[in-house]
Amino acid sequence: MSQAKIDLLAGTLDLIVLKLLRAGPANGWDLTQSIQVMSKGTLDVNYGSLYPALRRLEERGWVKGRWGMSENNRRARFYDLTASGTKQLDAERRDWERFQTALGLILDAD
Amino acid sequence: MMAGFVTRLRALFHRASTDADLDEEMRYHLDREIERNVANGMNAGDAAAAARRAFGNVTVATEQAREAWRWTRLEEVRQDYVYALRAFRRAPWFVVTVIATIGVGLGLLSAAFTFFDAYVLRPLPVRDPQSLYSLHWTSPTGVTHRFTWSQFERLARERTLFAEVQAYISEINVRMNARAAQGQLVSGNYFDMLGVPPAFGRTFGPVDAADEGANPVLVLSHPGWLRLFGADSSVIGRRVNLKGVSFEIIGVAREDFGGLTMTPYDFWAPVTMSSALGRQSLRRGEEVVGIVARLAPGVTPERASVWLRDWLRTETADRPVEERAREVTLLSRATSFTSRTEATVIFAPVIVAFFLVMAIACANVANIMLARGVARQREIGIRLALGAGRSRIIRQLLAESLLLAVPAGVVGLLLSQATLWCAVNLLYATLPPDSADFVRLIPLDTDLRVVGFAMVAVLLAAVAFGLTPALQASRPNIVQTSRGDFDTAFRPSRLRNALVIGQVTMSVLLLVVAGVLLSGSRDLARLDPGLRTAGVVQLELFGPFQARGIDALRADPNVRGVATASSGIIDPCCRKLALRTTEGRMERVNYFSISENWLSLLEIPIVHGRMFMEGEARSRAPVAIISQATAKRFWPGEDPIGKTLSMSPDDPDYERLTPFHDVRVIGVSRDAASGWIGLGTALPVVYFPAASDENAVEVLARVSGDANRARAMVERTLQRVDSSAILDIHALDDVLVVQSYPFRAMYWVASALGVIALALTVVGVYGVIAYLVAQRRREFGIRLALGAGRRSLLGLVVGQSMRLALVGTVAGVALALGVSRIFANLVVGLDTYDVRGYLLGASLVLAACAIAALGPSHRATAINPADALRADS
Numbered sequence: 002m003s004q005a006k007i008d009l010l011a012g013t014l015d016l017i018v019l020k021l022l023r024a025g026p027a028n029g030w031d032l033t034q035s036i037q038v039m040s041k042g043t044l045d046v047n048y049g050s051l052y053p054a055l056r057r058l059e060e061r062g063w064v065k066g067r068w069g070m071s072e073n074n075r076r077a078r079f080y081d082l083t084a085s086g087t088k089q090l091d092a093e094r095r096d097w098e099r100f101q102t103a104l105g106l107i108l109d110a111d
Numbered sequence: 112m113m114a115g116f117v118t119r120l121r122a123l124f125h126r127a128s129t130d131a132d133l134d135e136e137m138r139y140h141l142d143r144e145i146e147r148n149v150a151n152g153m154n155a156g157d158a159a160a161a162a163r164r165a166f167g168n169v170t171v172a173t174e175q176a177r178e179a180w181r182w183t184r185l186e187e188v189r190q191d192y193v194y195a196l197r198a199f200r201r202a203p204w205f206v207v208t209v210i211a212t213i214g215v216g217l218g219l220l221s222a223a224f225t226f227f228d229a230y231v232l233r234p235l236p237v238r239d240p241q242s243l244y245s246l247h248w249t250s251p252t253g254v255t256h257r258f259t260w261s262q263f264e265r266l267a268r269e270r271t272l273f274a275e276v277q278a279y280i281s282e283i284n285v286r287m288n289a290r291a292a293q294g295q296l297v298s299g300n301y302f303d304m305l306g307v308p309p310a311f312g313r314t315f316g317p318v319d320a321a322d323e324g325a326n327p328v329l330v331l332s333h334p335g336w337l338r339l340f341g342a343d344s345s346v347i348g349r350r351v352n353l354k355g356v357s358f359e360i361i362g363v364a365r366e367d368f369g370g371l372t373m374t375p376y377d378f379w380a381p382v383t384m385s386s387a388l389g390r391q392s393l394r395r396g397e398e399v400v401g402i403v404a405r406l407a408p409g410v411t412p413e414r415a416s417v418w419l420r421d422w423l424r425t426e427t428a429d430r431p432v433e434e435r436a437r438e439v440t441l442l443s444r445a446t447s448f449t450s451r452t453e454a455t456v457i458f459a460p461v462i463v464a465f466f467l468v469m470a471i472a473c474a475n476v477a478n479i480m481l482a483r484g485v486a487r488q489r490e491i492g493i494r495l496a497l498g499a500g501r502s503r504i505i506r507q508l509l510a511e512s513l514l515l516a517v518p519a520g521v522v523g524l525l526l527s528q529a530t531l532w533c534a535v536n537l538l539y540a541t542l543p544p545d546s547a548d549f550v551r552l553i554p555l556d557t558d559l560r561v562v563g564f565a566m567v568a569v570l571l572a573a574v575a576f577g578l579t580p581a582l583q584a585s586r587p588n589i590v591q592t593s594r595g596d597f598d599t600a601f602r603p604s605r606l607r608n609a610l611v612i613g614q615v616t617m618s619v620l621l622l623v624v625a626g627v628l629l630s631g632s633r634d635l636a637r638l639d640p641g642l643r644t645a646g647v648v649q650l651e652l653f654g655p656f657q658a659r660g661i662d663a664l665r666a667d668p669n670v671r672g673v674a675t676a677s678s679g680i681i682d683p684c685c686r687k688l689a690l691r692t693t694e695g696r697m698e699r700v701n702y703f704s705i706s707e708n709w710l711s712l713l714e715i716p717i718v719h720g721r722m723f724m725e726g727e728a729r730s731r732a733p734v735a736i737i738s739q740a741t742a743k744r745f746w747p748g749e750d751p752i753g754k755t756l757s758m759s760p761d762d763p764d765y766e767r768l769t770p771f772h773d774v775r776v777i778g779v780s781r782d783a784a785s786g787w788i789g790l791g792t793a794l795p796v797v798y799f800p801a802a803s804d805e806n807a808v809e810v811l812a813r814v815s816g817d818a819n820r821a822r823a824m825v826e827r828t829l830q831r832v833d834s835s836a837i838l839d840i841h842a843l844d845d846v847l848v849v850q851s852y853p854f855r856a857m858y859w860v861a862s863a864l865g866v867i868a869l870a871l872t873v874v875g876v877y878g879v880i881a882y883l884v885a886q887r888r889r890e891f892g893i894r895l896a897l898g899a900g901r902r903s904l905l906g907l908v909v910g911q912s913m914r915l916a917l918v919g920t921v922a923g924v925a926l927a928l929g930v931s932r933i934f935a936n937l938v939v940g941l942d943t944y945d946v947r948g949y950l951l952g953a954s955l956v957l958a959a960c961a962i963a964a965l966g967p968s969h970r971a972t973a974i975n976p977a978d979a980l981r982a983d984s
Contacts, residue, residue: 028136028139029136029140030139030140030143030144033140048140052137071139075139075142076139077136077139078132078135078139
């Protein structure tokens with residue numbers, strides 16, 4: 002926790018959630034843990050934005066929620082990536098890479 | 112997309128269960144957080160607290176998640192309407208005023224639109240009306256021609272462009288069951304082609320129109336059946352006598368069908384009966400029939416008219432140049448009015464006038480809403496302070512407008528029907544009884560188009576009167592308004608003043624128009640026609656009975672005199688002729704061939720020279736009597752007696768007037784009206800002598816006593832000669848009334864509109880001044896306290912309202928002058944710049960505004976300074 006945490010860029014949470022769900026179904030808790038671990042503690046997801054994001058993704062048909070049992074045998078809501086979600090992930094990923102390249106070009110230009 | 116929709120829909124209806132889902136999911140998350148904290152070595156209490164801290168406000172998180180999930184908008188809309196209804200319950204008079212005001216404006220506008228719809232927009236109730244076109248052609252001189260029967264028969268065989276054609280001869284005027292009736296002669300395929308079934312009995316088919324004169328049958332229209340036979344269902348098979356021919360009634364047409372023209376017909380008969388009913392025979396090669404064609408599928412009217420033009424040019428190639436076909440026109444018969452342009456010219460001013468009233472009503476309501484918006488500033492300020500968005504406030508105020516608009520629309524439609532009912536009944540009640548037979552309206556139904564129009568109009572009005580105040584009201588800054596202090600930043604007064612000025616302008620415009628029409632129709636009523644119409648009955652007799660009819664009238668002791676002429680004295684279609692003096696001066700004049708007692712019967716005196724001798728009339732001597740106006744035009748300042756007038760040989764009436772090609776003037780008569788009375792008495796008129804039994808179309812009988820009793824008496828006398836002797840009969844007084852009727856009708860409509868507009872404006876002015884006084888109460892209190900006289904305060908308030916009224920009046924008069932310029936040349940016989948009309952309109956509005964301002968002004972002077980200063984704003 003020595004490092005200062007970075008706020009998520011607008012619109013990137015969807016991309017992160019979709020990417021994480023590609024590995025397999027997960028619940029909200031799992032997702033927050035994965036984000037913390039994988040970003041080595043740099044990104045801290047605000048719970049207040051994770052759940053609305055999940056609702057939004059579900060509403061657009063990119064993920065599908067269902068009730069299941071967690072590893073400690075409790076009822077938890079799991080999310081699966083749908084086919085259109087996979088497509089969306091690819092699209093958003095491409096957009097992100099283009100953005101990154103463009104930003105790099107601007108920042109490196111001297 | 113669909114999945115999202117379903118989720119939202121489910122969420123909307125199962126709010127409780129989805130909320131529970133969300134809660135459980137969040138709780139799971141929180142529990143896991145606590146577990147992790149415990150695993151990291153915290154005690155249970157600290158772990159829960161830390162987890163909650165990390166999680167943030169659970170309710171807010173849930174709310175945010177829910178926002179993404181549900182149709183919050185829809186909920187808000189519901190809330191807006193519930194809220195509006197609650198507000199209305201607190202202010203019932205406001206609701207009633209708004210609904211009534213908009214209802215009146217909309218009612219009048221919808222009534223006008225119903226007319227427009229019935230004549231211009233509504234498709235005729237026939238099969239596929241859009242493919243029906245009437246065919247017309249003109250020669251190089253611009254004369255419109257009809258078709259010969261053989262041309263019709265050949266066109267009927269042309270099947271590539273025209274799916275079917277029908278022939279017609281219009282305006283057959285007869286008397287049926289002792290009432291005037293108008294019918295149309297049509298080819299045998301008429302009803303089948305239009306797909307119009309009979310209501311009962313049968314319609315005729317091609318066999319009924321096979322041979323000339325062979326089938327005296329007729330089909331009544333539904334209105335004709337009602338009017339002429341009182342809806343007697345035993346009418347089928349009955350025989351009626353039309354112009355001496357006995358016709359059998361074989362059917363009654365479907366209720367809504369009155370033919371393809373603007374005046375619904377009473378009956379139809381086969382076109383082969385034309386010569387029996389006094390029209391040209393079909394077989395003599397004259398151009399007698401009009402044609403309506405149904406274009407074949409996919410054929411455009413342009414293509415058809417190009418083909419028809421070429422066909423007609425070949426057809427008329429052997430005629431003299433001026434009688435050959437040049438242009439062809441196809442007019443759509445989809446609606447009653449064939450020409451859209453003509454319809455627009457006629458209806459546009461009327462619709463605009465009604466629209467102005469609606470606009471005034473809207474301005475009033477906008478003013479009321481503005482005042483209410485100000486009164487609600489504190490409430491709106493508080494709502495803004497509690498976090499309502501500006502758009503939400505506007506949405507809410509618009510919701511109120513819409514809630515007012517819908518009942519106003521319903522009231523408007525009901526009022527429109529009532530207005531139409533009254534208008535139609537007034538029309539028939541104010542027409543002279545025997546002229547009412549000639550005025551026929553097509554059904555004025557409130558159809559879907561009218562309802563749609565009313566709804567669109569009222570919704571637009573709602574947005575107009577609702578949006579301005581809504582924008583104004585949502586503008587204030589929160590801190591000020593929640594304190595209830597807003598009178599410095601918020602000034603809707605300019606908008607309100609503009610609304611009042613606009614209202615005054617429109618009222619002045621409408622009342623000036625009403626005033627001009629009023630003086631026009633009064634001039635017409637006061638106009639001395641130069642002849643005595645009282646006690647004179649004008650009639651047209653059926654040829655074979657004419658001589659016996661005139662003899663019967665002469666023998667009648669009640670008839671004081673009988674005279675004849677080639678046309679009716681005041682009859683818009685009187686004959687015209689170009690005459691030339693030996694000096695070469697040329698004039699177009701009205702002419703009448705008259706019996707020698709005709710002028711004296713109408714009490715038109717000879718002012719110079721002498722009257723015809725009886726022998727001159729019998730021998731058709733080449734002499735003429737001219738009116739004073741004629742004398743002045745041909746020989747100004749000279750004595751016309753003994754001079755000669757000549758006719759030019761290319762005049763259409765040259766043949767008809769063989770004895771009068773060169774006439775000697777023997778007398779000068781006083782000026783009298785001829786043709787249309789609106790043109791006054793100064794038109795040039797020439798009279799030729801004619802014996803009463805020849806060339807006589809119109810018979811005049813002077814009878815003692817009341818005109819209508821006289822008419823009935825003349826009718827009885829002629830019934831004894833033959834039941835079908837009379838073709839047409841009127842009291843001459845009634846003819847005069849009918850001639851000035853359009854003016855009077857326009858005057859009544861304009862007056863009614865003007866009075867309603869004025870009433871609305873007065874209410875508007877009153878409201879604004881009353882509001883103003885209430886707003887400036889404290890200021891007036893201070894003025895009074897500082898020693899201002901009550902009179903000066905009165906002057907202040909009245910002055911302010913009169914400034915508005917004056918600006919509006921000047922604008923209105925300027926607008927009226929502009930409108931007059933447009934109509935000056937369109938309306939014959941009306942002085943559109945009539946000063947009396949302008950004075951009447953402007954002064955009426957100014958006076959009304961002054962009266963409207965007086966009440967609130969007095970209230971201003973009655974303010975008690977002590978109370979006003981103590982009161983909280």
